[in-house]
Amino acid sequence: xxxxxxxxxxxxxxxxxxxxxxxxxxxxxxxxxxxxxxxxxxxxxxxxxxxxxxxxxxxxxxxxxxxxxxxxxxxxxxxxxxxxxxxxxxxxxxxxxxxxxxxxxxxxxxxxxxxxxxxxxxxxxxxxxxxxxxxxxxxxxxxxxxxxxxxxxxxxxxxxxxxxxxxxxxxxxxxxxxxxxxxxxxxxxxxxxxxxxxxxxxxxxxxxxxxxxxxxxxxxxxxxxxxxxxxxxxxxxxxxxxxxxxxxxxxxxxxxxxxxxxxxxxxxxxxxxxxxxxxxxxxxxxxxxxxxxxxxxxxxxxxxxxxxxxxxxxxxxxxxxxxxxxxxxxxxxxxxxxxxxxxxxxxxxxxxxxxxxxxxxxxxxxxxxxxxxxxxxxxxxxxxxxxxxxxxxxxxxxxxxxxxxxxxxxxxxxxxxxxxxxxxxxxxxxxxx
Amino acid sequence: xxxxxxxxxxxxxxxxxxxxxxxxxxxxxxxxxxxxxxxxxxxxxxxxxxxxxxxxxxxxxxxxxxxxxxxxxxxxxxxxxxxxxxxxxxxxxxxxxxxxxxxxxxxxxxxxxxxxxxxxxxxxxxxxxxxxxxxxxxxxxxxxxxxxxxxxxxxxxxxxxxxxxxxxxxxxxxxxxxxxxxxxxxxxxxxxxxxxxxxxxxxxxxxxxxxxxxxxxxxxxxxxxxxxxxxxxxxxxxxxxxxxxxxxxxxxxxxxxxxxxxxxxxxxxxxxxxxxxxxxxxxxxxxxxxxxxxxxxxxxxxxxxxxxxxxxxxxxxxxxxxxxxxxxxxxxxxxxxxxxxxxxxxxxxxxxxxxxxxxxxxxxxxxxxxxxxxx
Ligand SMILES: Cc1cc2nc3c(=O)[nH]c(=O)nc-3n(C[C@H](O)[C@H](O)[C@H](O)COP(=O)(O)OP(=O)(O)OC[C@H]3O[C@@H](n4cnc5c(N)ncnc54)[C@H](O)[C@@H]3O)c2cc1C
Ligand SMILES: Cc1cc2nc3c(=O)[nH]c(=O)nc-3n(C[C@H](O)[C@H](O)[C@H](O)COP(=O)(O)OP(=O)(O)OC[C@H]3O[C@@H](n4cnc5c(N)ncnc54)[C@H](O)[C@@H]3O)c2cc1C
Numbered sequence: 001x002x003x004x005x006x007x008x009x010x011x012x013x014x015x016x017x018x019x020x021x022x023x024x025x026x027x028x029x030x031x032x033x034x035x036x037x038x039x040x041x042x043x044x045x046x047x048x049x050x051x052x053x054x055x056x057x058x059x060x061x062x063x064x065x066x067x068x069x070x071x072x073x074x075x076x077x078x079x080x081x082x083x084x085x086x087x088x089x090x091x092x093x094x095x096x097x098x099x100x101x102x103x104x105x106x107x108x109x110x111x112x113x114x115x116x117x118x119x120x121x122x123x124x125x126x127x128x129x130x131x132x133x134x135x136x137x138x139x140x141x142x143x144x145x146x147x148x149x150x151x152x153x154x155x156x157x158x159x160x161x162x163x164x165x166x167x168x169x170x171x172x173x174x175x176x177x178x179x180x181x182x183x184x185x186x187x188x189x190x191x192x193x194x195x196x197x198x199x200x201x202x203x204x205x206x207x208x209x210x211x212x213x214x215x216x217x218x219x220x221x222x223x224x225x226x227x228x229x230x231x232x233x234x235x236x237x238x239x240x241x242x243x244x245x246x247x248x249x250x251x252x253x254x255x256x257x258x259x260x261x262x263x264x265x266x267x268x269x270x271x272x273x274x275x276x277x278x279x280x281x282x283x284x285x286x287x288x289x290x291x292x293x294x295x296x297x298x299x300x301x302x303x304x305x306x307x308x309x310x311x312x313x314x315x316x317x318x319x320x321x322x323x324x325x326x327x328x329x330x331x332x333x334x335x336x337x338x339x340x341x342x343x344x345x346x347x348x349x350x351x352x353x354x355x356x357x358x359x360x361x362x363x364x365x366x367x368x369x370x371x372x373x374x375x376x377x378x379x380x381x382x383x384x385x386x387x388x389x390x391x392x393x394x395x396x397x398x399x400x401x402x403x404x405x406x407x408x409x410x411x412x413x414x415x416x417x418x419x420x421x422x423x424x425x426x427x428x429x430x431x432x433x
Numbered sequence: 434x435x436x437x438x439x440x441x442x443x444x445x446x447x448x449x450x451x452x453x454x455x456x457x458x459x460x461x462x463x464x465x466x467x468x469x470x471x472x473x474x475x476x477x478x479x480x481x482x483x484x485x486x487x488x489x490x491x492x493x494x495x496x497x498x499x500x501x502x503x504x505x506x507x508x509x510x511x512x513x514x515x516x517x518x519x520x521x522x523x524x525x526x527x528x529x530x531x532x533x534x535x536x537x538x539x540x541x542x543x544x545x546x547x548x549x550x551x552x553x554x555x556x557x558x559x560x561x562x563x564x565x566x567x568x569x570x571x572x573x574x575x576x577x578x579x580x581x582x583x584x585x586x587x588x589x590x591x592x593x594x595x596x597x598x599x600x601x602x603x604x605x606x607x608x609x610x611x612x613x614x615x616x617x618x619x620x621x622x623x624x625x626x627x628x629x630x631x632x633x634x635x636x637x638x639x640x641x642x643x644x645x646x647x648x649x650x651x652x653x654x655x656x657x658x659x660x661x662x663x664x665x666x667x668x669x670x671x672x673x674x675x676x677x678x679x680x681x682x683x684x685x686x687x688x689x690x691x692x693x694x695x696x697x698x699x700x701x702x703x704x705x706x707x708x709x710x711x712x713x714x715x716x717x718x719x720x721x722x723x724x725x726x727x728x729x730x731x732x733x734x735x736x737x738x739x740x741x742x743x744x745x746x747x748x749x750x751x752x753x754x755x756x757x758x759x760x761x762x763x764x765x766x767x768x769x770x771x772x773x774x775x776x777x778x779x780x781x782x783x784x785x786x787x788x789x790x791x792x793x794x795x796x797x798x799x800x801x802x803x804x805x806x807x808x
Contacts, residue, residue: 081711370470373477373582374513381655381734403709408655408732411718415729418715 005424008034008070010307011086011099013077013255016044017293018285019105020064021300027067029308034070034097036088041073044107046293048131060297077106077255078413079404082425084280087405087417094413096420101280101307104256104268105300108249108286110152111389113337114351114359115344116217118245122224126246127152130159140164143240145227147171147215149335150248151193151292154200157207160244167207168240171229173214173247174335182334189327193292214341218243230340248335250389251287258402266392272318274303282307291328298324342394351394352387354380362391368400381408438464438598440785441614441624443605443638446476447771448763449630450585451778453592459782463597464622466614468604471589472582474632475770478707478739480651480687480697481584482664483577483772484521487540488671491748491796496769497544498792499776503577506775513583515690521576522551522559522663523670524684524724525568530668534571537668541573548573562660562727571668578664578687581771605631608638612759626785628761633742635764642750643802644765646740648704649697650714654731656692663688667724670698682717684724694731696721700741700768707738743767744802751777751797752784755804761785762799 010026012019015037023035035042042064047057064071072095078087086097110125112118124132126146133139144165146157149172157170172179186194201209213231218224227243229236251267262269262277267288274282284299298321305314345351347360355376362371368384368391371377377391378384384400391397405414440456442449445467457463470477483503485496503516510516525531538548551559551570559572589599604617608629614622629635629642636642670683685697699717704710714736722729744750744765754760763777780797783790 079711367470369473369477373470373473374586379735383734403735403737404711404714405733405736408734410730410732411652411654411722412729414711414733415715415719415722418711419719422712 005085005096005098005420006034007098008032008100010034010101010103010304011036011097012103012105013086014044014105014107014285015039015042015071015073016105016107016285016296017047017060018107018296018300019044019103020047020060021297022103022105022284022304023069023071024060024063024067025301025304026307027069029310031308033068034072035064036072036075036077036086036097038076039073042071045127045131048134076407078409079406080259081418081421085421087413089409089413094410094417096417099280101282102259103300103303103307104259104261104276104281104283104287105285105296106252106255106287107296108251108290109385109389110246111248111250111393112245112386113247113341113344113393114349114390115215116346116349117219117224119350119353120218120220120224121222122220122241123218123243123245126156126244128246129242129244130156133160133163133165139242142166142242143168144242144244145169145171145215145229145238145240146244147213147227147229148246148248149173149337149341150246151197151331151335152246152249154197154204156244156246158200158203161204161207165242167204168238169229170204170207170209171213171215171231172209172211173338173341174211175338176211178334178336179211182330185330186327189323189330193327214338215243215245216344247337247341249286249290251290253287253399254385254402254406256283256287257399258404258406272322273306273314274299275306289325289328290332291324295321295324295328337393345394351390352377352380352384354378354382357387368397372400383407435623436464436620437623438462439625440464440628441466441622441626442628442630443608443614444474444630444632444635445471445585445589445599445601446474446630446632447472447581447585447588447774448632448766448777449628450588450592451774452628452630452763452781453597454588454775455778455782456785457592457595457597459786460595463592464600464624465589465592465597466600466603466605466616466622468602470582471599471601472585474634475739475741476585476632477582478651478737479581479649479741479771480685480695481579481581481771482521482685482687483579484664484769485541485546485573485576486671486769486772487537488747492769493540493544494792495749495773495776495797497546498779499773500575500577502775502779503579503772504575507577510579510584511587513580514587515580515583516577517579517688517690518575518577519688520572520574520663522556522665523571523573524556524563524665524667525570527568531569533668534569537571546573547575560660560662560665562725563665564724564726567724572663576664579771584771605638608760610757610760624759626759626761628763628781630763632764632770633740635742635762639754639760641803642762642764643745644742645702646705647743647767648699648701648707648738648740649768650699650709650717650736650738652696652714652718652733652736653689654694654696654728655734657694657731658692659694659727659731661686661688661694665724680713680716682713682720684720686721686725693734694728696728696733707740709736709738741767742770746802749773749777749797750799750802751780752794752799755800
């Protein structure tokens with residue numbers, strides 16, 4: 001059965017801060033707006049509605065509820081059907097959204113890097129585990145090593161501690177020298193962030209924090225038993241229950257890539273008005289620059305204002321947005337990954353978890369195509385989301401070309417969605433005659 | 434240094450690697466030249482069905498010989514090649530199609546190809562997920578499936594163990610009637626015989642070759658738990674194969690060893706790129722769902738498209754170019770290159786050695802399509 005197409009002025013993919021700010025702003029000007037979000041509800045990585053939801057996020061979520069935008073939760077953007085439509089799928093249904101303007105606000109995910117033992121149960125993404133804890137995943141009494149890189153390690157550790165975990169160590173791979181430089185840059189670019197970090201520091205006062213320290217391997221069989229780390233050239237072994245490990249964030253670029261938006265240095269290219277290289281398509285938030293929540297909100301608002309033609313209102317925000325981006329760049333420099341953490345995997349370490357491909361098996365290959373042809377690396381259900389990000393860092397392989405559908409999609413969805421678009425196109429032709 | 438060899442093969446698809454496989458066994462000095470990954474052309478995007486096709490006598494002869502050769506080497510194939518003799522079931526819905534299956538059977542019998550007619554109930558037992566009420570089927574038990582790029586790698590590795598050499602990452606810019614091959618960067622290789630096995634791109638090296646691209650889409654499901662035991666194809670697939678204009682689709686599904694189902698297939702002319710086209714993909718999936726309703730709720734994890742190298746009479750070009758004994762062709766295998774690769778190579782090896790061939794090479798000689806001489 002071909003379904004009807006939902007006609008929208010603005011379709012936004014991703015209901016994190018960037019998408020929510022864009023939806024609220026666009027609706028203010030009477031634009032018919034749909035906000036598509038994979039998770040059951042809006043919020044993205046930081047504004048999930050949890051019992052401990054912060055006032056700021058509650059304010060934005062209330063605005064979203066009041067603004068009249070159509071929020072499609074539990075809905076995944078699967079692929080475009082033609083140049084002006086997007087196919088989306090829910091647990092048991094699907095829709096076709098026709099758009100005049102499309103805002104991509106798909107955010108970022110944590111970078112996980114393969115190391116010996118990393119597939120043992122008990123190894124989590126650091127920020128991911130913090131989110132799980134907020135949603136009720138039990139961490140109380142668990143002994144946790146928080147390791148990796150980036151400013152999210154501290155809030156993650158703090159959250160875990162608040163939910164009763166015992167933090168054995170926080171290990172940041174970046175060297176202390178670079179972090180001091182970063183702190184100085186923050187005084188100018190983002191003094192509030194510095195204050196926040198300091199507050200985190202106070203609240204984590206009795207937790208061990210090591211800079212220039214990184215995890216090297218994980219031991220355990222049915223579950224994690226021990227984590228080995230490297231610090232000042234020495235190995236430290238820590239018995240623990242959980243390794244919460246993240247090496248920073250990588251933008252979710254799959255949809256942008258499929259839509260043909262130009263991508264450079266790992267982010268979607270946008271101009272100061274958040275326009276991508278494809279007419280009618282805008283991008284906002286973490287996929288344009290890993291720079292945190294304020295940048296996400298600003299860029300989302302700017303994109304929506306530009307669509308509404310409200311340049312007057314957008315212009316004053318440009319300065320703050322570009323400052324936020326510079327903060328992002330400083331962040332990336334400070335927490336740049338050292339070569340050692342890119343070379344943790346040994347021959348037996350699994351790189352592609354879907355297809356069980358090890359680092360040793362990938363050794364003969366020099367690019368994605370060969371690895372995929374011969375070892376099926378990245379051909380499992382996650383379609384290279386995890387190993388793709390890892391390999392682009394470890395081996396500097398460019399990402400493989402994106403093809404529809406982006407994610408495993410019901411066959412019925414692909415058939416009916418496409419037919420709906422074809423039917424509409426035929427009817428439009430009929431009208432013209 | 435001047436690089437010389439007895440045989441230079443352009444292209445390391447399934448056809449080029451199969452040629453290397455047999456020719457290196459003869460003790461000839463073989464060089465294979467490939468610009469990309471081994472098996473990364475049409476071979477890397479195809480379905481890997483080893484199937485006897487009765488489109489015409491020459492088709493039947495070449496496909497059944499090809500299948501027989503695969504069967505012969507199957508015991509030595511490494512696990513990664515995933516050779517699986519699952520057999521084909523051809524499906525018929527109308528009485529007329531049943532009749533068609535009967536004559537197909539008679540025809541196959543003459544060539545000693547085992548078959549078995551399935552009535553409605555037998556079909557139900559064989560493939561429980563098919564829609565009810567399919568009139569009947571023809572089971573061809575010796576057909577098989579393989580994982581094509583791994584097969585190409587295996588054939589090449591065997592050739593290398595017999596002394597063949599691979600020049601990878603080298604684009605051939607031109608081939609000369611004197612047996613010279615100019616590579617990008619102007620290096621020249623001299624060969625006693627050049628075999629153009631460049632698939633869809635063979636005509637870039639020789640403008641007179643009448644090869645066009647026929648695009649095909651495929652989609653693979655997740656590990657679904659849906660039952661599929663054989664490669665299952667609707668009998669009107671043959672019409673789709675013969676069709677010369679527009680896009681057509683036919684029901685063609687294949688069980689993978691992983692429990693996934695590979696869904697085909699479409700045919701299109703005049704589509705240069707390998708991007709996935711939603712209308713074609715949807716049309717193809719729709720056809721599959723009509724035959725196997727259970728598919729509607731399975732998930733596609735990946736879809737892609739590739740090109741078949743096709744000739745005006747749908748038969749490959751195998752043998753020397755008319756007027757030039759030093760440039761040979763092994764291309765134009767269209768949708769059957771996997772099946773017929775070993776047979777092609779076997780013919781070529783025998784023709785080069787001046788031995789009689791197992792089957793008549795006449796119908797495949799390039800002279801039928803090329804008037805001009807090479808000199
Ligand atoms: C695990 C994690 C934890 C984080 N924790 C913090 C924190 O505590 N503090 C902090 O300041 N920053 C945190 N960040 C950084 C955070 O990403 C940004 O501060 C902010 O959330 C960026 O907003 P955004 O709108 O760009 O992206 P996000 O908040 O990431 O929102 C993007 C949304 O798009 C959705 N989406 C993606 N693809 C599709 C698709 N194809 N179809 C439908 N929906 C899709 C995702 O489900 C997601 O909800 C965290 C990041 C991650 C990955
Ligand atoms: C969707 C689809 C499904 C199919 N299903 C089946 C099936 O089930 N069974 C079956 O038997 N067949 C099937 N086929 C057909 C089969 O894929 C082809 O017939 C076969 O792969 C052709 O092999 P080849 O070696 O001639 O070409 P290719 O595999 O394309 O090899 C040619 C090689 O030459 C290289 N090359 C080209 N030009 C140059 C140059 N100038 N210099 C250096 N190298 C060069 C290319 O990089 C390439 O690797 C299918 C095809 C498609 C598209």
